[in-house]
Amino acid sequence: MIRVQREKFDLGAEVARMTEGNHGIGGVCAFVGLVRDVAGDQPVAAMTLEHYPAMTEKALAAIEAEARGRWPLEDSLIIHRYGRLEPGDAIVLVAVASAHRQAAFEACQFLIDWLKTKAPFWKREDTGDETRWVEARASDDHATRRWRRGKAAE
Amino acid sequence: MIRVQREKFDLGAEVARMTEGNHGIGGVCAFVGLVRDVAGDQPVAAMTLEHYPAMTEKALAAIEAEARGRWPLEDSLIIHRYGRLEPGDAIVLVAVASAHRQAAFEACQFLIDWLKTKAPFWKREDTGDETRWVEARASDDHATRRWRRGKAAE
């Protein structure tokens, strides 16, 4: 399931909803991304996430479908927030349920790696003195590339 | 932090407690292990976890300390339950907070892999007709071995 929203989400309630009544689930791997109060050596007072509404859900759904094709998952959930966020606020939740833990871990990592390089969101940091657009990181491209089909996992 | 308890735990509350007030955390990776209603091709009606109280917290604390030595973690939490559990019940929670997601994922996997082969717990499954002790799985030994120092990660 995909959700794109301005509002906070409740990790416990979301995972409880995934597992409730599905007793084939042996493990849930969840990742929550949070706004940090520093970026490099600059303080961050707040962050604003812009996105491309017409494309966002479509892109996230495609990424989710790819994960479900690659791993035997019982369930999966991506929640991505947009708008203004402050340090400590959660930006994104990826939760993956599977019969076995290895599939849950791998699919969860795959999803967050792909989100970082494929989901149409852009972060603008507010340092208090100025605002600046966050630059894409080469390490995120690298993390995504390792999931390419036909390549070794590392 | 380590907790060994009979009671249920609240994933959302536990992770909120970790991240509250620590704005250096960029990501939390959490794994929840659950009781499945099948084991192999046998139905499971319930499960009982026995443990070695005098040793359990010591063993978990040693595993946690090892993870915190290997990865730059902001926080970590292991909750392991014992006693009688039913399908759908959570057995274990491992949650790891770090500035960067890769460390959080790796440390979380390391912790659950080690718990499976080092924490003094034993599962007895109740199929309704009989009870039987769960056998250790070679795949868990394999998962733990990949974390040995001086060996490649895979």
Add this chain to the structure above:
Amino acid sequence: MKIVYFAWMREKAGVGEEEVTPPPEVKDVRGLIDWLKGRGGGYAEAFADLSVVRVAVNQEYVTLDHPVAEEDEVALFPPVTGG
């Protein structure tokens, strides 16, 4: 043709979305961007470095040689930074 811009490309272009009617010789994304840059000012600055331009046509990622047509929605934006 509808064009939408995001993040600093939106700011530099000075517009979030617009309807345009490029001349018939604009056949693909690369041609469209060249034509936009020819409009001057903010557009030339926004698309000065093609290596950082990401493109979606009708909400699907495409490369610069992807064709564009009158009824398309073309999105131009820098590398994404979500997650």
Add this chain to the structure above:
Amino acid sequence: MKIVYFAWMREKAGVGEEEVTPPPEVKDVRGLIDWLKGRGGGYAEAFADLSVVRVAVNQEYVTLDHPVAEEDEVALFPPVTGG
């Protein structure tokens, strides 16, 4: 010396924990297990296959050649299955 047993080894031994006084020639875990097996019945069955016996002395994992002393707590159990 206190010995504690867990899981099916506890069930086969027929006891969860006990105080024992092995003879002086019992120097290490292997010797202790041999002596326990010599007590017959459940013990012989519990420790028939040494390859599945895991040992902790004073709550630390050790191997079969680890020394044991009167004041030790020795735990004997099958491979763990938690997590």
